[in-house]
Amino acid sequence: MADTKDIPSSGEGEIATFQLGGKSYDFPVVIGTEGEKGIDISSLRSRTGYITLDEGFANTGSCQSKITYIDGEKGRLCYRGIPIEVMAENSTFIETAYLIIYGDLPTRRQMSDFSQKVLRNANLHEAMLHFFEGAFPFTAHPMSILSSLLNSLGCYYPNMVTNDREKDLESFDDAAALLLSKVRTIAAMTYRMKNGLPLIYPKKDLGYSQNFLHMMFSEPYHEYYPHDDVTKALDLILLLHSDHEQNCSTSTVRMVASSGANLFASVSAGVCALWGPLHGGANMAVIKMLEEIYRDGDDGTRFIEAAKGGKTRLMGFGHRIYKSYDPRAKILSEAADKVFHVMRKKKDPLLEIAKRLEEKARSDPYFIERNLYPNVDFYSGTILKSIGLPTDMFTVLFAIGRMPGWIAHWREVATKPKSKIIRPRQIYQGEVNKPYIKVRNRDAGDLQDYESDVSKSEGYGAAENASFKA
Numbered sequence: 001m002a003d004t005k006d007i008p009s010s011g012e013g014e015i016a017t018f019q020l021g022g023k024s025y026d027f028p029v030v031i032g033t034e035g036e037k038g039i040d041i042s043s044l045r046s047r048t049g050y051i052t053l054d055e056g057f058a059n060t061g062s063c064q065s066k067i068t069y070i071d072g073e074k075g076r077l078c079y080r081g082i083p084i085e086v087m088a089e090n091s092t093f094i095e096t097a098y099l100i101i102y103g104d105l106p107t108r109r110q111m112s113d114f115s116q117k118v119l120r121n122a123n124l125h126e127a128m129l130h131f132f133e134g135a136f137p138f139t140a141h142p143m144s145i146l147s148s149l150l151n152s153l154g155c156y157y158p159n160m161v162t163n164d165r166e167k168d169l170e171s172f173d174d175a176a177a178l179l180l181s182k183v184r185t186i187a188a189m190t191y192r193m194k195n196g197l198p199l200i201y202p203k204k205d206l207g208y209s210q211n212f213l214h215m216m217f218s219e220p221y222h223e224y225y226p227h228d229d230v231t232k233a234l235d236l237i238l239l240l241h242s243d244h245e246q247n248c249s250t251s252t253v254r255m256v257a258s259s260g261a262n263l264f265a266s267v268s269a270g271v272c273a274l275w276g277p278l279h280g281g282a283n284m285a286v287i288k289m290l291e292e293i294y295r296d297g298d299d300g301t302r303f304i305e306a307a308k309g310g311k312t313r314l315m316g317f318g319h320r321i322y323k324s325y326d327p328r329a330k331i332l333s334e335a336a337d338k339v340f341h342v343m344r345k346k347k348d349p350l351l352e353i354a355k356r357l358e359e360k361a362r363s364d365p366y367f368i369e370r371n372l373y374p375n376v377d378f379y380s381g382t383i384l385k386s387i388g389l390p391t392d393m394f395t396v397l398f399a400i401g402r403m404p405g406w407i408a409h410w411r412e413v414a415t416k417p418k419s420k421i422i423r424p425r426q427i428y429q430g431e432v433n434k435p436y437i438k439v440r441n442r443d444a445g446d447l448q449d450y451e452s453d454v455s456k457s458e459g460y461g462a463a464e465n466a467s468f469k470a
């Protein structure tokens with residue numbers, strides 16, 4: 001089984017030399033298994049007094065990882081070495097989750113045990129159902145509820161949230177299956193609560209995605225039976241979102257984990273990071289954009305021109321890593337046609353608009369020069385909408401899909417020998433030697449008093465302490 005212990009720490013003797021202040025310094029080059037190269041500058045500050053500055057971390061490798069590989073130039077994505085296209089064609093979300101979390105494809109026995117464990121964990125602790133009885137207003141955003149309840153979930157399993165790394169790791173297999181399973185139940189129950197519908201319990205004879213659709217759309221008096229292709233489309237969306245190396249939410253999970261925090265707290269933080277419109281929230285924003293284009297009868301020109309003028313972004317376009325077509329978007333664009341056919345929709349106006357918008361943007365020099373292609377969020381929303389999911393649940397679906405990745409990254413951090421807390425530095429650009437001015441002297445015209453205040457300013461704390469003591 002894959003672990004982090006044998007990750008190589010440096011390349012084959014390649015050295016990078018920096019010239020700083022007239023001196024030269026050598027740093028080792030680390031080479032990844034796909035040939036990616038990074039300069040290991042971990043001794044930079046202690047040897048030179050300098051740090052690196054890389055806002056947005058576009059050139060910074062925050063860790064060495066064995067989980068997912070992306071070649072952004074070629075549009076390649078592999079989970080544990082297996083191309084995404086192969087997984088999409090042959091696998092399921094749960095098998096993919098196992099691969100991502102544990103490093104290898106499961107044997108038949110392992111697969112059956114893992115699926116059973118996920119299934120057995122589908123119910124929420126009954127006490128948690130009170131959260132759906134008025135604890136949150138109907139207007140609450142489902143991502144806010146999801147993040148809160150994933151963190152709260154840990155309260156019901158104190159043996160899994162000891163914040164003692166060794167102990168948390170002993171219960172890792174249980175915690176992983178539990179989170180993978182219950183995140184879907186929390187999501188479905190949130191939807192039911194927000195719509196004033198009775199909560200629907202999971203069933204023991206349904207697979208992962210089918211059970212989710214059942215909890216979303218069945219009624220006490222009417223079972224919902226989705227078409228197989230609808231269940232497959234949802235499963236595919238989850239599979240395609242399972243991991244994506246050091247994206248914003250995964251980096252957040254790793255950062256929280258690096259402090260020694262438990263898995264529940266770490267993934268809950270991941271949900272918050274995912275929520276933003278530049279990350280997972282983009283799938284909601286895409287649909288809003290397509291609906292606006294539909295309503296206005298515009299051909300997309302207005303959005304494209306606004307994006308080119310820097311007023312907005314063309315949502316679902318562009319990616320920090322992909323400078324060619326996002327392979328997940330390619331798979332989803334093809335899947336969308338199939339789902340619409342199954343849903344007996346001859347044409348979906350939003351999908352039509354999306355395809356026209358893509359064509360228009362991809363022939364525009366602005367998008368060509370900047371290598372801006374559709375990303376995973378561009379087509380996922382049209383599929384989710386066509387299978388009946390409301391727009392405000394889209395990012396929640398992304399979170400369910402990303403759960404295996406967050407869990408695997410937490411484990412990678414937690415099992416790394418001599419794991420370090422993630423704590424970047426900064427270049428301070430604030431004021432220097434600013435005087436403290438007593439509140440009574442802060443009005444305009446009173447500034448002349450500040451010098452005397454400065455000389456006494458130490459006395460503020462001292463005086464407070466003194467009076468405290470008294």
Ligand code: CMC
Nearest residue numbers: 247278279280282307313314315316317318319320370375
């Ligand atoms: N529409 C218009 N211009 C764009 C877009 C866009 N969607 N994305 C990037 N650009 C421009 C940007 O203005 C900049 O132009 P210039 O060089 O003239 O200043 C150039 O392209 C490079 O952009 P950047 O902001 O430096 O790129 P980034 O790597 O920091 O941002 C991104 C990546 C995904 C945040 C960005 O492309 C974006 O905001 N896209 C729209 C939101 C979106 O679809 N997010 C989902 C990402 S995929 C799923 C996920 O992982 O969450």
